[in-house]
Amino acid sequence: MxxxxxxxxxxxxxxxxxxxxxxxxxxxxxxxxxxxxxxxxxxxxxxxxxxxxxxxxxxxxxKRMGNSWIAEFLILTSRSFKDANRNYLVMISGVFQTLFIFLLICFTFFQLDYSQSSITSRLGVLFFLTANLLFSTIMPVIIIFVLERAIVIRERYSSSYYISSYYFAKAFSILPFRLAMVSIFSLGIYYIIGLNPLASCYFIFWGIFLDLSFAAQALSLLIGAAVPDVQVAQAAAPAVIVVFFIYGGYFANLANVSWILRWIEYISIIRYGFMALVQNEFSTLVFECSNGSYAPPGEDCQGGFSTGQQIIAYFNMNQFSISTCCLIILGIGCVFHLLGYLMLRSTTKPSLRLI
Structure with a gap:
């Protein structure tokens, strides 16, 4: 032996x-x-x-550590990039998954017009894009801390680095691939679907997606740091996502939700992302009436919506402005990162030190 x-x-x-x-x-x-x-x-x-x-x-x-915090961060970031290159099949599978969703959405919502029936399609695709971004970000990232926990405990036991440098190096190493995927996906999907043609609306759409991706990554790292193994991670992540779906502002009228659970809507990044996307999409649009013609200025369609502003008000999507929604998402993401760091610090703390 x-x-x-x-x-x-x-x-x-x-x-x-x-x-x-x-x-x-x-x-x-x-x-x-x-x-x-x-x-x-x-x-x-x-x-x-x-x-x-x-x-x-x-x-x-x-000085227990051999390197400064910055040096540790750079070394651990380089190690994370090398690990990602070794596991290139994970990135390839993520690309194919994104491509599949891209084609599915394109064929389902190709070049939406401005009829009354397109209103529900626009709302549906905006909510689906928000939910899909959350799901596609969380599921691949959530198992990172779970798989590396034993290594981190051993390296913390020997005082190899600060746990903060490891956490932020891991978070930073994930960002480039996720941001690149989100940027390419949003550029292609936006004009193929036929969303608001204004260039400013596209760049706002892109910025909202980047903001959501940041917060979703923070949530995935928080869950990954909290759960003990892969099985629990794969069960916990969908449960959290489903809760955010329900309180995202599309499936349920939040005014009718019991006060016991109403607080969930305030931490649902899907809700703020969907609200910002709806305002960005509908604020300048004008829709045809049921008879196929546009309503005269100052008049409404009978039994329908003539302007996007009416849709925003009807679905109560004007509680916060676009900039406020983005700041809230950013703030929630920062809180998730802080909680994720504290959770990782707790779950990887060595139980015994001989020196």
Missing amino acids: YMNPADFALDTVTVDFRSPSAKESSTKRIYHILDEWESRFDTSTVEKIVESNHRQYPKLVA
Whole structure:
């Protein structure tokens, strides 16, 4: 089993993280060794040597980490990029998944006109795009911390780096691929569907998508840091997404929701993203009446909507402005990142330190 005495010694004084029972038994064994050592030997000599080293090399003792925070961040970011390159099949599968959704939406909502029937199609595709962005961002990212947790615990145990540098390096390394995918997807889908033709509306649409992608990534890292294994992660993520779907402002009239659960709408990034997209899309549009003609200026269609402003007011999508919605999404994303960092710090904290 062991090739030399050093292997046996290292295995004897190392915590076994392979299972909860192995971790418990190995921890008890190490504490037993420490207790026996303290009871059989005079530790005063060792303590004097350690204290002497502390006085002689105070800087080395005070600084536990070998690199600065920035250096750790850059090294860990580079390592994350290399890991992503090794797992290129994950990126390829993400590209094909995005391509499939792209083609599905294009063939379903190709070149929407300005009839009354197109109103529900525009609302539906905007909500679907928001929900799909959340789902496609969370599911691939959520298992990152779960799969690397054992490595992080071991590296934290040896004080290899600050957990904050690891968290933000991992978050930063994910951003370029996600932002590139979102940008390409939004550019193609916007004009093929036939959304608001104003160039300013497209750039606002693109900015809302980038904002949502940032918040969705933060939520995925928070869930990934909180769950113990892949199975729980795959069960928890859809549950959270479904809750945000329901309180996204499309399926349910939030005014009729019980006060017990009404608070969920205030943390649903889908709600704010959908509200911003609806305002951006409908604010300048004019629609045909049921008879195929446009209503005269100042008049309304009988039994329908003549302007996009009427649609925004009817569906109560004017509670917050576009800029306010984007700031709220950004703020929620920052809170998710903070909670994700604190959760990762808690779940990867070494249970035993010998030094």
